[in-house]
Amino acid sequence: xxxxxxxxxxxxxxxxxLHETFQQLTAHYExxxxxxxxxxxxxxxxxxxxxxxxxxxxAANLSTKLNKKIYIKRExxxxxxxxxxxxxxxxxxxxxxxxxxxxxxxxxxxxxGVATATMAARMGYDCTIYMGAVDVERQRPxxxxxxxxxxxxxxxxxxxxxxxxxxxEAMRDWVGSMDNTHYVLGTACxxxxxxxxxxxxxxxxxxxxxxxxxxxxxxxxxxxxACVGGGSNAMGVFQGFLSDxxxxxxxxxxxxxxxxxxxxxxxxxxxxxSEGVAQGYKTFFLQDRDGQMLHTHSVAAGLDxxxxxxxxxxxxxxxxxxxxxxxxxxxxxxxKYLMKNxxxxxALESSHAVAGALMEMADIKDGSxxxxxxxxxxxxDIFTIADxxxxxxxxxxxxxxxxxxxxxxx
Amino acid sequence: MEKLIRNTDKKILLMxxxxxxxxxxxxxxxxxxxxxxxxxxLMELQIPFSEPxxxxxxxxxxxxSALDNGFKVREGLAFIADTIKTHKIPFLIMTYYNILxxxxxxxxxxxxxxxxxxxxxxxDLPPQEAAQAIGWCKEYGNGELDWIQLMTPTxxxxxxxxxxxxxxxxxxxxxxxxxxxxxTDFGNELAEFIKRCRAATSLPLAVGFGVKSREDVAQLTxxxxxxxxxxAAIKIHEEQGAKAVGNFFAGLR
Numbered sequence: 186x187x188x189x190x191x192x193x194x195x196x197x198x199x200x201x202x203l204h205e206t207f208q209q210l211t212a213h214y215e216x217x218x219x220x221x222x223x224x225x226x227x228x229x230x231x232x233x234x235x236x237x238x239x240x241x242x243x244a245a246n247l248s249t250k251l252n253k254k255i256y257i258k259r260e261x262x263x264x265x266x267x268x269x270x271x272x273x274x275x276x277x278x279x280x281x282x283x284x285x286x287x288x289x290x291x292x293x294x295x296x297x298g299v300a301t302a303t304m305a306a307r308m309g310y311d312c313t314i315y316m317g318a319v320d321v322e323r324q325r326p327x328x329x330x331x332x333x334x335x336x337x338x339x340x341x342x343x344x345x346x347x348x349x350x351x352x353x354e355a356m357r358d359w360v361g362s363m364d365n366t367h368y369v370l371g372t373a374c375x376x377x378x379x380x381x382x383x384x385x386x387x388x389x390x391x392x393x394x395x396x397x398x399x400x401x402x403x404x405x406x407x408x409x410x411a412c413v414g415g416g417s418n419a420m421g422v423f424q425g426f427l428s429d430x431x432x433x434x435x436x437x438x439x440x441x442x443x444x445x446x447x448x449x450x451x452x453x454x455x456x457x458x459s460e461g462v463a464q465g466y467k468t469f470f471l472q473d474r475d476g477q478m479l480h481t482h483s484v485a486a487g488l489d490x491x492x493x494x495x496x497x498x499x500x501x502x503x504x505x506x507x508x509x510x511x512x513x514x515x516x517x518x519x520x521k522y523l524m525k526n527x528x529x530x531x532a533l534e535s536s537h538a539v540a541g542a543l544m545e546m547a548d549i550k551d552g553s554x555x556x557x558x559x560x561x562x563x564x565x566d567i568f569t570i571a572d573x574x575x576x577x578x579x580x581x582x583x584x585x586x587x588x589x590x591x592x593x594x595x
Numbered sequence: 596m597e598k599l600i601r602n603t604d605k606k607i608l609l610m611x612x613x614x615x616x617x618x619x620x621x622x623x624x625x626x627x628x629x630x631x632x633x634x635x636x637l638m639e640l641q642i643p644f645s646e647p648x649x650x651x652x653x654x655x656x657x658x659x660s661a662l663d664n665g666f667k668v669r670e671g672l673a674f675i676a677d678t679i680k681t682h683k684i685p686f687l688i689m690t691y692y693n694i695l696x697x698x699x700x701x702x703x704x705x706x707x708x709x710x711x712x713x714x715x716x717x718x719d720l721p722p723q724e725a726a727q728a729i730g731w732c733k734e735y736g737n738g739e740l741d742w743i744q745l746m747t748p749t750x751x752x753x754x755x756x757x758x759x760x761x762x763x764x765x766x767x768x769x770x771x772x773x774x775x776x777x778x779t780d781f782g783n784e785l786a787e788f789i790k791r792c793r794a795a796t797s798l799p800l801a802v803g804f805g806v807k808s809r810e811d812v813a814q815l816t817x818x819x820x821x822x823x824x825x826x827a828a829i830k831i832h833e834e835q836g837a838k839a840v841g842n843f844f845a846g847l848r
Contacts, residue, residue, distance in 0.1 A: 201718070343656055356648045461693045462696055464646055465719070472697065476644070477662055
């Protein structure tokens with residue numbers, strides 16, 4: 186196997202100017218991976234700073250209603266409210282080893298940007314976050330927090346002005362700034378070693394979940410559901426169970442307005458994606474006949490992306506992970522259902538995993554053990570979720586607040 | 596192309612660049628005519644891609660704008676074929692690997708060879724991934740289609756050797772870190788870098804990234820065989836029209 190490839194996916198399709206930078210990063214990553222002290226330092230940091238291990242919560246009401254044993258892996262309880270913290274803190278430790286002083290990152294919804302900004306604040310790095318101009322408009326609260334944390338937020342006006350364009354812009358920064366700057370890629374995509382390295386930091390999710398379910402149930406689960414945008418939370422939890430062939434692994438992609446419409450972001454669960462190379466790696470992309478990337482859609486900005494982790498692409502081809510899509514409407518229903526029944530406020534991204542599981546619970550026998558990876562919490566995304574729910578009281582509040590601010594500025 | 600490049604009495608050759616379909620193929624046709632009349636010796640025609648990671652904001656925007664206007668790769672190739680028939684200078688295609696993949700890499704190279712393209716510049720297909728494509732260039736190009744390798748100031752000497760091993764035609768030297776269009780300081784650092792490139796390859800060298808003025812070109816005269824002018828020409832085209840582009844190139848040497 187060629188280094189950086191997973192089956193025929195992955196690789197490092199990068200401009201020559203970054204060749205040495207990737208060589209250096211790969212060397213540091215490999216050294217860290219071979220050094221048990223590095224992992225110990227990482228775990229200690231995550232325990233102390235991010236509340237790890239996160240609980241595996243028994244969803245008692247759901248379980249009773251559906252006659253299954255449903256567990257929820259609580260990545261929503263991390264620092265900044267999502268699994269993104271695992272990756273950024275890991276890369277932050279590597280940055281120290283590399284002796285760099287500045288970090289840059291792309292962000293879609295803003296979660297990865299906020300997580301990176303907290304890491305930079307804690308570890309003392311300068312920080313620039315690239316965010317599509319459209320997303321800056323949509324996700325003002327996260328922009329606010331990034332700026333409060335001391336990061337510079339650069340709105341990206343090229344391309345479709347969303348996540349993929351933010352990735353391109355961060356790359357453009359990096360080809361000029363690599364001497365003192367590390368690019369903290371937010372998901373298990375991009376050129377080698379990113380897919381492997383991000384998955385490694387996220388593997389803490391699966392390691393904990395495996396230990397926890399064995400302790401709680403005395404056996405492995407029948408199924409695990411995780412949402413898949415780039416794929417880092419799914420890779421995180423799946424890695425704990427890859428060699429347990431009895432455990433079915435299900436990735437839930439963004440079905441948007443339906444995979445029979447052009448408005449979705451389902452690379453594997455639709456028939457619309459094909460193999461390609463973009464943003465440094467080979468995988469399945471939603472692209473046209475000429476190889477131009479298509480516009481994607483999802484109610485969850487974090488899943489609204491054209492590509493998928495090359496590791497997951499390979500696990501799909503090998504038949505180890507099954508992919509399904511959950512539509513926006515079903516996702517919003519799942520979000521409400523989990524809130525009302527378990528008191529858990531899931532992010533819209535993570536609600537895809539919940540929706541996927543709910544869709545399929547009738548197919549498996551009673552008493553089956555199911556884990557849903559709740560990658561992030563939703564209460565911090567109140568603007569987005571209130572929009573998705575179309576809550577009239579909230580709209581009225583915002584209208585009145587707007588009137589008040591307008592009065593202050595006139 | 597090596598012979599073509601060596602066989603000149605000019606002190607330095609000029610290579611221009613433009614993005615196909617920006618603002619339109621028709622406008623491209625006009626500006627290509629002006630560039631040739633202005634003395635441009637070689638030309639890079641960029642097939643737009645939605646994810647141009649090696650390009651600066653200006654060229655990236657031109658890529659997106661061409662796509663928004665409905666640019667299609669097959670029309671672009673037909674346009675290139677016509678252009679090659681019309682003008683005598685060597686034309687190269689610059690684009691990203693996914694454009695070749697979607698077309699079929701072998702078919703794309705076969706078509707490029709058939710219509711008389713002299714070189715391919717694919718900045719996101721590094722040498723270690725390019726062996727098969729280089730093989731197809733040789734197979735279908737009969738020595739007339741070069742795979743243009745890029746050397747950069749961050750490449751180690753060993754890496755430069757590796758790149759040189761599969762280079763032909765000329766080598767494209769990226770004058771500095773960063774993306775296309777930013778300012779380059781053509782100082783000692785550049786001279787040092789070019790010296791390292793010379794040590795790695797005996798091929799002619801093209802130097803690009805940020806060449807904007809007669810002074811820039813004059814400074815490159817003793818260093819390189821080809822000066823590459825990209826973003827500056829796009830800017831002049833946008834601000835002053837096609838005629839001004841011809842005058843700009845005529846005034847560079």
